[in-house]
Amino acid sequence: MPLHTQVDESSQDEGLEVNPVYVRELSCEIPRYRLPAHGVLPRTALQVVRDELILDGNARLNLATFVTTWMEPEAEQLMAECAAKNMIDKDEYPQTAELERRCVNILSSLWHAPAGGQAAGCSTTGSSEACMLGGMALLWRWRARRTAAGLDAARPNLVMGSNVQVCWEKFCRYWQVEPRYVPMVPDRLHLRGAEAAAQCDENTIGVVAIMGSTMDGSYEPVLEISQALDRLHADQGHDVPVHVDGASGGFVAPFLQPDLEWDFRVPRVASINASGHKYGLVYPGVGWILWRAPDALPDDLVFRVNYLGGEMPTFALNFSRPGAQVAAQYYNFVRLGHEGYRHVQQTCQDIALHLSGEIAKIGPFELLTEGRDLPVFAFKLRDEVTGYSVFDLSERLRMRGWQVPAYTFPADLTEMAVIRIVVRNGFSMDLAGLLLEDLRRQVQILEHHPQTQPPPDIQQQRQSFKH
Numbered sequence: 148m149p150l151h152t153q154v155d156e157s158s159q160d161e162g163l164e165v166n167p168v169y170v171r172e173l174s175c176e177i178p179r180y181r182l183p184a185h186g187v188l189p190r191t192a193l194q195v196v197r198d199e200l201i202l203d204g205n206a207r208l209n210l211a212t213f214v215t216t217w218m219e220p221e222a223e224q225l226m227a228e229c230a231a232k233n234m235i236d237k238d239e240y241p242q243t244a245e246l247e248r249r250c251v252n253i254l255s256s257l258w259h260a261p262a263g264g265q266a267a268g269c270s271t272t273g274s275s276e277a278c279m280l281g282g283m284a285l286l287w288r289w290r291a292r293r294t295a296a297g298l299d300a301a302r303p304n305l306v307m308g309s310n311v312q313v314c315w316e317k318f319c320r321y322w323q324v325e326p327r328y329v330p331m332v333p334d335r336l337h338l339r340g341a342e343a344a345a346q347c348d349e350n351t352i353g354v355v356a357i358m359g360s361t362m363d364g365s366y367e368p369v370l371e372i373s374q375a376l377d378r379l380h381a382d383q384g385h386d387v388p389v390h391v392d393g394a395s396g397g398f399v400a401p402f403l404q405p406d407l408e409w410d411f412r413v414p415r416v417a418s419i420n421a422s423g424h425k426y427g428l429v430y431p432g433v434g435w436i437l438w439r440a441p442d443a444l445p446d447d448l449v450f451r452v453n454y455l456g457g458e459m460p461t462f463a464l465n466f467s468r469p470g471a472q473v474a475a476q477y478y479n480f481v482r483l484g485h486e487g488y489r490h491v492q493q494t495c496q497d498i499a500l501h502l503s504g505e506i507a508k509i510g511p512f513e514l515l516t517e518g519r520d521l522p523v524f525a526f527k528l529r530d531e532v533t534g535y536s537v538f539d540l541s542e543r544l545r546m547r548g549w550q551v552p553a554y555t556f557p558a559d560l561t562e563m564a565v566i567r568i569v570v571r572n573g574f575s576m577d578l579a580g581l582l583l584e585d586l587r588r589q590v591q592i593l594e595h596h597p598q599t600q601p602p603p604d605i606q607q608q609r610q611s612f613k614h
């Protein structure tokens with residue numbers, strides 16, 4: 148969320164323009180930044196707010212986001228019916244709590260939690276909160292181990308690739324954990340086992356492995372990372388757990404790469420998060436986190452709330468939170484089943500592979516990924532292409548409504564500027580065809596009309612796309 152600042156005094160009372168059709172109402176004074184003295188009729192309010200939103204991009208053409216932008220009408224209806232339910236009110240809405248429990252169980256079997264029913268988990272507002280909870284559990288466990296052994300517990304660190312999503316940077320800053328980033332290099336765009344293990348020491352609370360990378364959609368090799376940490380354990384005695392950030396892949400790999408060992412089949416994986424609102428196919432915001440076993444989730448992080456005369460353990464940063472998304476997650480599980488999810492994700496992947504293949508044929512582009520892990524791929528301009536940049540291309544596509552972000556990679560690879568395309572449910576092969584046509588046309592135009600460098604402030608703005 149951007150932090151908003153107060154507008155200056157002179158703008159506070161600036162009025163909103165109301166369509167003359169509605170001005171027969173007694174009062175139509177709607178100051179922009181102050182609470183109006185009087186209300187208006189519902190239709191007037193609806194029209195005013197809708198008009199304000201006209202300039203927002205079309206969510207279906209937003210190829211920048213991983214987050215669900217289309218759900219079927221029945222799911223929307225269910226969400227509207229559940230809009231008033233507060234997830235935290237377990238007494239008042241015990242069945243919503245039951246649906247959450249079912250979702251946790253469904254995910255624990257999708258992610259191969261060990262038999263015996265020991266895995267524990269919960270819903271969250273999204274992966275950011277889930278990652279925060281996962282990181283806290285790692286930190287608490289490490290601190291308890293160190294304190295019990297009479298060792299210094301003042302300098303925890305977390306090892307991850309520099310391609311991690313910003314939520315991990317936040318976790319480190321908020322909890323005063325040293326982030327140890329393994330840099331990206333041109334032929335290694337995500338974390339690998341040897342590099343992860345090399346950064347670990349006695350103060351490492353855990354390693355984050357991403358399924359898949361926000362930068363280019365590639366999966367980090369969880370098994371390889373875990374095996375490198377096994378060797379580290381054997382050689383140096385540091386027993387470092389892995390948290391898998393499966394924000395997107397947690398809902399993709401079980402369906403598209405069922406044999407890939409990235410989840411609780413890998414013994415070192417202590418916890419996994421995923422966003423229900425990404426490839427879980429629910430509108431924002433719902434996320435999930437699961438711990439392999441109760442000992443991976445320190446008891447003093449868990450709060451117990453009274454629940455139908457009993458006690459309900461909870462672990463969350465928020466208190467109140469919408470229940471509709473959890474109901475919608477369960478709806479999707481029932482509606483699609485395993486085969487339905489597989490079909491949706493496979494269709495996205497077929498489209499991603501088609502698009503990346505055709506983009507490679509246009510000429511000036513070099514693919515960094517093709518969409519074989521997540522249905523997400525990134526490409527850049529070949530080094531010999533001059534006269535325009537991926538930012539120019541991104542801006543030209545925006546003229547047609549496509550939101551296709553161009554951005555530079557993180558520290559150590561900041562000179563590499565790429566475009567990333569996230570294929571999600573609702574982005575059809577037909578739309579992909581239209582995008583390709585536009586892409587080819589814009590490349591032609593740019594090749595015939597080389598661009599001048601924009602002034603530095605515009606350049607800065609162009610490169611500020613945040614993951």
Ligand SMILES: Cc1ncc(COP(=O)(O)O)c(C=O)c1O
Nearest residue numbers: 213273274275312361392394422
């Ligand atoms: C790998 C990864 N982790 C965490 C997040 C944060 O997820 P959310 O938007 O659900 O908070 C993202 C978002 O794109 C992501 O790609």
